[in-house]
Amino acid sequence: MKVSDPIMIRGKEIKNRLTMAPTVKFDYAGADGMATEKHLEHYRARAEHGCGLICVEATAVAPGGRFWKNHMGLWEDAQIPGHKAITNACHEFGAVVLIQLNHTGITSNPDCGPAIGPSAVPTRDPNVLSKEMSLEEIKEMQGLFLDAAVRAKKAGYDGIQLHGCHGYLINQFISQKTNHRTDAYGGSIENRARFGAEIIRMIREACGEDFIISIRTVGVEPNVATAIGIAEEYVKAGCDYLQVSTGIEWDDPTLVERGEPYNLICSLGVRFHEHFKGRVPVSCVNGILDPELARYLIENDLVDTVDLGRAVLADPAFCEAALTGAPFVKCFNCPNCQYGPGMKHKCPAALKRGTIQA
Numbered sequence: 001m002k003v004s005d006p007i008m009i010r011g012k013e014i015k016n017r018l019t020m021a022p023t024v025k026f027d028y029a030g031a032d033g034m035a036t037e038k039h040l041e042h043y044r045a046r047a048e049h050g051c052g053l054i055c056v057e058a059t060a061v062a063p064g065g066r067f068w069k070n071h072m073g074l075w076e077d078a079q080i081p082g083h084k085a086i087t088n089a090c091h092e093f094g095a096v097v098l099i100q101l102n103h104t105g106i107t108s109n110p111d112c113g114p115a116i117g118p119s120a121v122p123t124r125d126p127n128v129l130s131k132e133m134s135l136e137e138i139k140e141m142q143g144l145f146l147d148a149a150v151r152a153k154k155a156g157y158d159g160i161q162l163h164g165c166h167g168y169l170i171n172q173f174i175s176q177k178t179n180h181r182t183d184a185y186g187g188s189i190e191n192r193a194r195f196g197a198e199i200i201r202m203i204r205e206a207c208g209e210d211f212i213i214s215i216r217t218v219g220v221e222p223n224v225a226t227a228i229g230i231a232e233e234y235v236k237a238g239c240d241y242l243q244v245s246t247g248i249e250w251d252d253p254t255l256v257e258r259g260e261p262y263n264l265i266c267s268l269g270v271r272f273h274e275h276f277k278g279r280v281p282v283s284c285v286n287g288i289l290d291p292e293l294a295r296y297l298i299e300n301d302l303v304d305t306v307d308l309g310r311a312v313l314a315d316p317a318f319c320e321a322a323l324t325g326a327p328f329v330k331c332f333n334c335p336n337c338q339y340g341p342g343m344k345h346k347c348p349a350a351l352k353r354g355t356i357q358a
C-alpha cells in the first residue's frame, strides 16, 4: 500500500491516504458562527495541495455548545451557504469533505451557554456542577446533531464526523468519570455508547445510504479494550470510518512505549486498525509531522489513513511532500501549538512558508 493509493468509504473514492484532521480556527468566525472567507481560503489551500479527505473543524450544533465564542456553527439554515462555499472549493480539487459536529456539554463556555451533560459533575469552574440532562433533553440534543447533519448534507458535505473524543459531550457519555447515570445511557459499554450510536442511526435514516458517517472516537477510556468496545457499538449503528484520538481517562498499563517510530496516541489508531481490519477503515493521529512517518504507517499497513493536524496547518504542501517528495516546511512542534486560541506568537513554519504575515 502507498499513500497515493485511493480508498473507498461508503462508495466514495478518497484519492489518497492523507486526511486533514479537524483543527478549529479560533476567531475566523464571529459569535454568529458563520463560515467566512478566511475559512474558505484555509480549506481550499489544503485541498489544492492534495489532502484526499478534509475533515472541517469542530462545528457547534447549538450556540450554547461552544468552547470559544468565535467559532463556526451549523445550528441554523442561514449558516449553510458559507459551508457550501467550503465544500465547493474542496470538491474543485477532488477532496472528499466531512464536517465534525460537536457540542461541548459540561465544558461549554459560560459566555455561550450552560454546562449540561450526562451527570452533575464539575465544569470549567470546579465549584460549579453541570446540569444532568433529562431523557427529554437527551432526545433534544440528539435532534440538534441530526439537524446539523441534514444541513451539512444540504451544504454539499460528503458526510459528517461526530466529535466523540477530547472530553466533549459524546465523550462525556462514554467516560465513567463524567457519566454516573443508572438509566439506559449509563453503566454498561452499550449504554454509554447509546447516546452517540443513536445519533448515528438517526443520521443514516435521514441522510441516506451514500452519506459518510464517521466518528472521532476515544482510543483509550480508560483503557483500549473498553474504547474498542465502544467503537464496536458505533460500527453496529452504521459508522463507516473511525478516526482515533484520546478521551478523558487514561489508565491502561498496556500503553507503554515500545520503541515504535510513532507516539502512544498514534499507536491507538494502530491498535484499532489491528482490531477492525477489513471491516471499517481506521485513521491514526498525533505527531505525524514527517512525510516519511506518514508513508511508514501506510506502507506497513498499520492504518488505513493518516490524519494530519499541525503538519498541514504549518504547511499545506506537506501532502505533496508525502506523495511526491516535494519540498515543504516542517511543523516546529511548538509546545503549545501556535495555532491555538490567544497565542501571542505566530506559527513559525507558516511564517517561513509565507502563508501568514508577521
Ligand SMILES: Cc1cc2nc3c(=O)[nH]c(=O)nc-3n(C[C@H](O)[C@H](O)[C@H](O)COP(=O)(O)O)c2cc1C
Pocket: 021, 022, 023, 024, 025, 057, 058, 100, 163, 166, 216, 245, 285, 286, 287, 288, 307, 308, 309, 310, 311, 337, 339, 340
Ligand atoms: C489549533 C488546533 C485546533 C484543533 N481543533 C480540533 C478540532 O476542531 N477537533 C478535533 O477533534 N481535534 C482538534 N485538534 C486536535 C487535532 O485534530 C489533532 O488531533 C492534534 O493536533 C494532534 O495531531 P497533530 O500532531 O497532527 O497536530 C486541534 C489541534 C490544534 C493544534
